[in-house]
Amino acid sequence: xxxxxxxxxxxxxxxxxxxxxxxxxxxxxxxxxxxxxxxxxxxxxxxxxxxxxxxxxxxxxxxxxxxxxxxxxxxxxxxxxxxxxxxxxxxxxxxxxxxxxxxxxxxxxxxxxxxxxxxxxxxxxxxxxxxxxxxxxxxxxxxxxxxxxxxxxxxxxxxxxxxxxxxxxxxxxxxxxxxxxxxxxxxx
Amino acid sequence: xxxxxxxxxxxxxxxxxxxxxxxxxxxxxxxxxxxxxxxxxxxxxxxxxxxxxxxxxxxxxxxxxxxxxxxxxxxxxxxxxxxxxxxxxxxxxxxxxxxxxxxxxxxxxxxxxxxxxxxxxxxxxxxxxxxxxxxxxx
Numbered sequence: 440x441x442x443x444x445x446x447x448x449x450x451x452x453x454x455x456x457x458x459x460x461x462x463x464x465x466x467x468x469x470x471x472x473x474x475x476x477x478x479x480x481x482x483x484x485x486x487x488x489x490x491x492x493x494x495x496x497x498x499x500x501x502x503x504x505x506x507x508x509x510x511x512x513x514x515x516x517x518x519x520x521x522x523x524x525x526x527x528x529x530x531x532x533x534x535x536x537x538x539x540x541x542x543x544x545x546x547x548x549x550x551x552x553x554x555x556x557x558x559x560x561x562x563x564x565x566x567x568x569x570x571x572x573x574x575x576x577x578x579x580x581x582x583x584x585x586x587x588x589x590x591x592x593x594x595x596x597x598x599x600x601x602x603x604x605x606x607x608x609x610x611x612x613x614x615x616x617x618x619x620x621x622x623x624x625x626x627x
Numbered sequence: 628x629x630x631x632x633x634x635x636x637x638x639x640x641x642x643x644x645x646x647x648x649x650x651x652x653x654x655x656x657x658x659x660x661x662x663x664x665x666x667x668x669x670x671x672x673x674x675x676x677x678x679x680x681x682x683x684x685x686x687x688x689x690x691x692x693x694x695x696x697x698x699x700x701x702x703x704x705x706x707x708x709x710x711x712x713x714x715x716x717x718x719x720x721x722x723x724x725x726x727x728x729x730x731x732x733x734x735x736x737x738x739x740x741x742x743x744x745x746x747x748x749x750x751x752x753x754x755x756x757x758x759x760x761x762x763x764x765x
Contacts, residue, residue, distance in 0.1 A: 474695075475667065475695070475698055475699060475702065476663045476666070476667055477660060477663045477664050477667060477698075477699045477702045477703060478698065478699075478702050480659065480660055480663055481646065481649075481660060481702055484649050484653075484656060485649065488649060488651060529694065529698075558697070558698055558701055579698070579701060579702070580642050580645070580701055580702050582645065583645075583648075583649070
């Protein structure tokens with residue numbers, strides 16, 4: 440498969456270009472956001488055991504930075520690599536809900552599924568997040584079964600996208616990412 | 628045996644079992660979590676202590692600290708400490724300063740007791756290897 444610009448890469452899989460040589464399906468890349476060290480470590484472990492790549496950050500603003508929203512233009516290509524954002528709700532500075540809103544407001548990030556976690560079972564909070572576009576709202580502490588379910592869901596959704604079957608906000612067809620000059624650049 | 632004691636007496640709950648099951652190829656995982664927990668929780672306890680010395684009490688700030696502490700205790704499965712956190716939060720919401728202070732003393736005791744038990748547990752685990760986990764249900 441020749442690397443002609445970014446076309447073949449995008450259609451093959453939304454993963455980063457380095458996954459060409461992977462015999463099995465490419466790993467899902469999850470961006471985990473939580474201000475608690477303990478929780479970050481546990482979530483990282485859960486995700487790694489489930490064969491996901493994890494990038495764990497401690498705040499909403501760091502997450503946005505990573506995703507290329509905070510003025511880091513050249514980082515946008517990294518942000519597109521993320522298949523799922525898993526964020527805590529209660530965080531100082533920017534809550535998970537506020538992070539969710541910012542992501543959904545961004546034209547190039549809104550397609551990334553966002554899942555919110557919380558230790559508090561507050562219906563109004565859950566409703567608000569789901570209404571704002573969160574895929575799911577999970578109760579902490581997370582279990583391995585939660586992560587597996589998420590994985591299955593995301594993998595299925597990706598398959599659906601490629602098939603062109605739009606769902607809710609997801610109406611991108613074969614382009615996982617919108618056209619961007621960055622995709623014709625060589626990988627970093 | 629130490630491990631039965633630690634769970635039967637309610638110091639640790641199901642969450643701790645879950646963490647042990649995640650250990651897999653990383654035998655230090657649970658101990659790392661415990662270390663992180665103690666680092667974070669000690670800091671929060673110290674913050675709460677200072678805040679409890681102020682007058683009048685800033686219940687909103689106390690509640691905030693306690694929320695974070697409770698989060699950590701939930702993640703590691705520190706049941707008894709968590710119960711004290713819940714109690715503290717209740718007093719906080721009721722604006723009951725004395726209740727908060729009393730509960731806080733209890734909380735510190737539980738916190739410190741658990742720490743000793745965990746230290747002993749990890750020491751033992753290191754000696755005998757990962758033969759048996761602390762709270763595996765029989």
